[in-house]
Amino acid sequence: MSAPDGNSGSADRHRLEAELDDCRRDLEKARANRHDQEYLADERDRVADQRDHIADEREAVADERERLADVREGSPEERERKRVQRAEASEQRRQAEARREQAEISRQSTDTERRH
Structure with a gap:
């Protein structure tokens, strides 16, 4: 009986x-x-850190662009003064063109009267 138990x-x-x-x-x-x-x-954290770093770099680039634009264009008052000057120059060019057109019309009218 010990065999089965074994x-x-x-x-x-x-x-x-x-x-x-x-x-x-x-x-x-x-x-x-x-x-x-x-x-x-860890990879998710690393990717999130990279995204944050890239966002910071983009913000720094945007700030630098804005700073350069300010340097190039001057203060807001200077930019407004330049805008007004450009508008005035544009109006002067428009008036000069209108005078040239009127002078051309007058010249053509005078030429026509002389021929008759």
Whole structure:
């Protein structure tokens, strides 16, 4: 009768060893998954940091462009003065063109009267 008990003990031992092996594999998988999750979290943080850095750089570039525009164009008062000057010059050009057109019309009218 001791033989069946020996086989039963051996079978239990093999079953427990198999369960222990399964537990070890599950533990290794869990560790690997945790490691993967930590890696992915670190990567997400790294990407977020890069995005923040890029956004900061873009803001710095925009600020520099604005500063350069201010240097090139002058103060708001200077820009307004230049705008008014351009508008006045444009109006003067328009009036000069209108006078030239009127002079051309008068000249053509005078030429026509002389011919008759």
